[in-house]
Amino acid sequence: MNAGPRPGLGCVGAPRLLAGLDRAARLDREAHLAVHGPLPRCHPDELVTLADDIELRGRGGAGFPFARKMRAVIRSAWGRNDGLTAVVVNGSEGEPSCLKDTALLLHAPHLVLDGALLAAAALGAEEVAVAVTRADVEQSVREAVAERGPAGRRVRVARLPERFVTGEGTALVDGLNGGATLPSGQKVRTSERGLGGMPTLLSNTETFAQLAVAARLGASEYRTAGLPSEPGTVLLTVAGSTVVETPSGTSLPYVLQLCGTEPGQGVLVGGYHGKWLDPVSARAAQVSRQSLDTLGARLGAGAVLPLPEDTCPAGEVARVARWMAGESAGQCGPCVRGLPALADVLDDAVRGGGRAALDAVEARMRSVLGRGACSHPDGTSRFVASALAAFPDEFRDHALGSGCGRRVLGALPLPRDESPERLVVDWTLCRGHGLCVDVLPDVVRLDADGYPAEASMVVPGHLRPKALRAVRRCPALALRIQG
Known part of the structure; x- marks a missing residue:
């Protein structure tokens, strides 16, 4: 898949990672510096202390403390004769319910590069690799690298296969090293042996962007947003379509309301390796590790998927x-x-x-x-x-055979096939009400008896919302969308 969906953007309170995107669709180098200012340099000890002070954790799923990763890379480098290290940015979102890193790399790529280059300078890393899977994201990052001139020469951008397992650490590094992009199945720490066999600092896109923001603000100012125990902001992907930046501790129902939705039948938190919250739990949840821990859930990579009432x-x-x-x-x-x-x-x-x-x-x-x-x-x-x-x-x-009587509307996002979607009629149910042609006249034609003239009709992408409406409005439940 060359280019997936482009997310909508939103924020609760003043944005940090998404700052400036209310005025420009993409921040080039000049606009980026106008919004965020110059990036300070940090000694390794200063950067580790900063990451500790703001309690920065990886935003790709596991939530591993960033300072511990840096210390591990530094220790491994000390044990080598050459002292070489590398930095890898994981921008490969194989999870179709998550678009936050895509949003950053498409709209604010320089913030991510700032964080990666800041870490590389502190570690003395010779190479920074940015791994992506989408063609449009690759183009955006390459443009950002070119906009930096000579300073961007140490950054390598690599496009890897778009698969769910590509983002796993060993799979990503093996792909960057020219091998198969598959998990190794071994307990290999990239901090010991990663890119080119070097000790490697690997973290996801949002993590490096947060580091760049914190370096400019300083720990005290960074901590003015969010909870004392979980300072700063968090990027969420809501319903697979809208990326929202919110301070930690924000009410989850409020974020859903901002995106025009509600808990519905329940909310899947953490994506397709995550956990379902029932509506009562979802309404009580906050956007924080502690709140979700009490419910047995983890935020993971920030995917939040409410299930509408009208789907099965x-x-x-x-x-x-x-x-x-x-x-x-x-x-x-x-x-x-x-x-x-x-x-x-x-x-x-x-x-x-x-x-x-x-x-x-x-x-x-x-x-x-x-x-x-x-x-x-x-x-x-x-x-x-x-x-x-x-x-x-x-x-x-x-x-037991009774079912729920509701259709499957595709509320849980999956990658779209390259072939077009189709509106399909179940002739055993259709009663010729004709409401489908009222909603979707550009797709549905009726025959002389008032029934759809075709059993399967191509749905152009821009008409998919209307096709979903036709499916919902059919009194006989005779329509479905087939990918």
Whole structure:
């Protein structure tokens, strides 16, 4: 996929990472400096202390303390004769529900480069590599590197395959080193051996952008936003479409309201390796590690996915589980066989396979846990388990044949196929009400009897919202969108 969706932008309070983007779609070098000012230089000890003082953690999922990563790279470099180190920016969002790093690299790439080059200068790193997966993001970063002139020559931009597992640390580094972009399955610390075999500071796009902001503000000013225990702002991707910068501690329902949505049937936090919050928990949640920890959830890479009332939870979950099975790295049995088998039995349960089908889902989940070469099988199994716990009645009703009567609207985003989507008519249900042509006259034609003239109609991308409206309005539930 060369270019995915471009996110909308929003903020709660005064923006930091997204500053200036209310006046320009993209901050070039000149506009960037006008908004943020020059970047100070930092001694390694100063930068480590700064990261400690603002309690900066990785924003790519695991939340590992950034200062500890820097100290580990420095220690590893001391143990080498050449003392060489490297810096890697992970901008490969293989998670279709997350667009925050894409937003930064498309709209504010110099802030990310500032943070990476600041860290590289402190470490004495010879090379900075920025790994991306989208063509439009690659172009934006390359333009930013060129805008820096000679200072940008030490930055290498690499485009890697767009897959869910590309962002895993060992997969990313192996891809940058010219190998297969696959998890190694080994406990290899990039701080010891990473890019070109050198001790490498690897973190995600937002982390480096936060470092650049903190270096300009200083620890005390940086801590004026957010919670005392979790200072600063956080980037969230809401409903797979809007990137919001918010201080930590903000009410989660308020962020959803800002994006024109609400908790609905529940909220998936942390993306497709994350956890479902029921509506009551979601309404009580704050955007903070501590708040989500009490609910058994993690913010991860910042994906927040509310599930609308008019879509089928069981069908949505089965659809994502099938896609996750297809994202296997192909290196171990739990991924190659276990995840497709889990998707199969989940589909069977959703289609009315009975209590035995639900039991088979539980068995398949247990069979992949703790056995994968990477975390993908465990994460996918946890996603399904969380859904079963959050929507027990939905899955039971589907398994026993009654279902919920709602269509699967694709509220949980997945990458779009290169082939166009189609509006499909189920002739066993269609009663010729004709409402579809009222909503979508550019796509639907009626025959002489008042029924759609075609069973399958191409939906141009710009008409997808209207097609979804037609699906929702059909009284007979006879329409669906097929990718």
